[in-house]
Amino acid sequence: MTISKSAAALAASLLTSTAPNAHADRTVHYRYEQVGDVNVFYREAGDPGAPTVLLLHGFAASSFMFRDLIPQLADRYHVIAPDLPAFGFTEAxxxxxxxxxxxxxxxxxxxxTEQLELDRYALMVHDYGAPVGWRLAVAHPERVSAIISQNGNAYEEGLGAGWAPIQTYWREPTQEHRDALRDFPTPASIKWQYLEGVSDPSAVSPDGYTLEGLQISRPGNADIQLDLVLDYASNVAMYPTFQDYFRQYQPPLLAVWGEHDPFFLPAGAQAWKRDLPQADIRFYDTGHFALETHGREIIPVIREFxxxxVR
Structure with a gap:
């Protein structure tokens, strides 16, 4: 059996585009970018000429939550993971x-993203990173090539019972209701968020929740976090706008969801099917920080998506 030159070239092209590049530089670089009054810390890896993936963390986390994912994508993608203001190493x-x-x-x-000249990127979001990312997508839909959500919500049915005292604060933002949430931005609460819904707590590295516990203990940070908790109501109010974006632009979407998340329920992931019938929705036997326990299962799924x- 003979193979034509054109067929051989096509096969070689396909192999080149899909096979991992064992010789690619996966080095992660740690940088700062001054944006107005905020000195944004970010992690960067991969060839700047490759398709970009923008990773946006949530509470209580930072770009550190993507520490295992970033080098696993860097052989094919240009990966950027900033720390949001009031999180991680960003100076705000x-x-x-x-x-x-x-x-x-x-x-x-x-x-x-504009200062780094990121004019096109796949967007991966988690928790607070989701409403930040949705706002970016609504403002510039032409920039978003695809979306990956790891427990990053956009539907009211995704809000679990853990939101009840927060919703009370939204309705009546009194000092009394704010004080009732004082145990939310604490090291003990953060540790609970990392372990809740995890069948084997020994699978969760203490590095993440210890680092975030130290960050939350910085002077003034707890009150900033309570301000953000109050303002989260603005995200829920914008859910219809975000959903309109999904329906109109039909971005490819992958949801990789810890199904025992006490804050963002599986129904929030399943709701995407109403607006994005082709959405790929996957659940894992873990909690809010699915990458902490199920990175081995989730990272290959992200790469495939x-x-x-995108490529």
């Missing part, structure tokens, strides 16, 4: 000198 103004709202976070991260929809 004190409370009162910067508006700690989701609209402002999105404005800062949007300007960050990106290879299919």
């Amino acid at each position: 103004p004190a409370r009162g000198d910067y508006a700690y709202t989701f609209s402002q976070l999105a404005q800062t991260i949007g300007q960050f 990106l290879d299919k929809n």
Whole structure:
């Protein structure tokens, strides 16, 4: 049996585009970018000429949550993972000198992407990173090539019972209701969020929740987090706008969801099927931080999704 030169060339091309590049530089670089009054810390890896993947973390986390994912994507993609203001190593103004709202976070991260000249990217979001990412997508739908959500919500049915005291605070933002949430931005609460819904807590590295516990203990940070908790109501109010974006632009979407998340329920992931019938929805036997326990299962799924929809 003979193979034509054109067929052989096509086969070689397909192998080149889909096979992992064992010789690619997967080095992760740790950088800062001054964006207005915010000095944004970010992790970067991969060839800047390759398709970009923008990773947006949530609470209580930072770009550190993507530490295993970033080098696993860097052989084929240009990966950027910033720390949001008030999180991680990003240097941001004190409370009162910067508006700690989701609209402002999105404005800062949007300007960050423009300064780095990221004019097209796949978007991966988690928790708070989701409403920041949705705002970026609504403002510039032409920039978003695909979406990956790891427990990043956009539907009211995704809000679990853990939101009840927070919703009370939304309805009546009194000092009493704010004080009732004082145990939310604490190291003990953060540790609980990492372990809740996990069948084997020994599978969760203490590095993540210990690092975030130290961050939350910085002077003034707890009050900033309570400000963001209050402003989260603005995200819920924008859910119809975000859903309109999904329906109109039909971005390829992969949801990789810890099904025992006490805050964002599986129904929130399943709801995407109403607006994105082709969405790929997958559940894992874990909690809010699915990458912490199920990275080995989730990372190949992310790679496959990106290879299919972005490369």
